[in-house]
Amino acid sequence: MNISLNITKTITELLSGFMSEGAANIGAMVTIALIYLAIFAVAGLYLVLLERKIAAWFQLRLGPNRVGPWGLLQTMADALKLVSKELTGTVKADKFLFNLAPYFVIVSSLMALSVFPFTQEFQAFDINIGIFFLIAISSIGVIGILLGGWASNNKFALIGAMRSGVQTISYELSVGLSLLTMVLLTGTLQLSEIVEVQKNGWLIIQGHIPAVIAFMIYMIAGTAETNRAPFDMVEAESELGAGFHTEYSGMKFAYFFLAEFINMFIIAAIATTVFFGGWLSPFGITESIPWLGVFWFIGKTFMLVFLMMWFRWTFPRLRIDQLLTLEWKYLLPLNLLNIILMAVIVWLNLTIQF
């Protein structure tokens, strides 16, 4: 297999054969954006199906099994139905913001996907502040949620949106600090470099105790970031109807729904890259075949996605005060202590290297 995996470079070279350099650059960007959009829209739909199947198995049910073999086309059919539905709205809604909100949410979550190294050089956009970019992008999504809740002129939606604001701003800290703990170990923010560092052992092994603590904090805070159960006060069905997307219908609702699942994939993908060696195979067993890295990356990511689904179908929903207690009284102080611990370990060279 002699495929060049550096897609950006390949497409740019292909296009520059018959157009000017600037046009070729823009053409490559558009092409890659369209490819990513198509792949991850479908991947998001299949994540929804996976969630429904796993939920069914946890609850001793069968899950969707009527549309297509084993229900594989169920979410496709759902998406088609949502596309064909009428887009309703409230009379006194702020029309402009109401229509803008879903795009904020979906665009911010799709933007974050561009920086992941799926395998060696298979990365749309390799910037040297990768982690920083991810943290920044992942908190833009909450603006969409706040806008949607505010503009729909509905009390439930507004309460849901405000809760989401509180939750995301609080847990943003923990996500950032736990990733910062790992950055102490890698010494770089660039995602491809972070994976490179892990050729001497995955970071969760290199950093042993503080890395495990950081991983646990990251998973808790990451689950809260995506507004999933047990932290789904944003759309607590028993209290708020559907929360911030109560007034949305059709494709605009589907954007919110899809964004939630793509966000879950992103959180799992960051954890894979930072803690579990990204596309690196365990013990370097497939090091000579770089394109197999995609398989390892997706495999590890789906393990973590499964972990988040396991959380969802096990734990009961937290109250809003319990949520804030968990963040400000437990996760944040522990995280700060953990950073110091990690700094000491890096300083004294106590990391485990193979």
Next chain:
Amino acid sequence: MSYFGDIYKGIKTLLTGMSVTGKYFLTSRKGAITQQYPDNRKTLKMFERFRGEVVMPHDENNEHRCTGCQKCELACPNGSIEIIWDRQIDPESGKKKKMIDQHIYHLGMCTMCGLCIEACPTDAIVWAQNFENSVYDRSYLTKVLNQPNSKLKAGVEE
């Protein structure tokens, strides 16, 4: 130190919960409780406690256990049960005795509360497990529970 104790306890209880659901996840293939109803219509058997409708079992001699005491009629909160009875001469003892003519049950009005079955002193009426109760005319929902020419089983009244 209860701060760290709380953290330890919290993590431990969360893991306990996850192990419980994890076990269910692993055994889910064998123990799925979903009934794929129209497909397994021939083999589907409802569980014992399911309340389909009230029936009066008869044995092979066409004998039931209803003495016509009307306790079920009194117990029914919405009048689904009507008993038409008569005093007739009992052929064995020669005395006049209360006997049911028709035990009428309106399935359309029944809320499946089960009070009649609890009230019955002789266990003459029980729950049936059938559930395909829809009919094309309302009058089919009025049922006579005792079969024609059936009589009381001997020894029930003692």
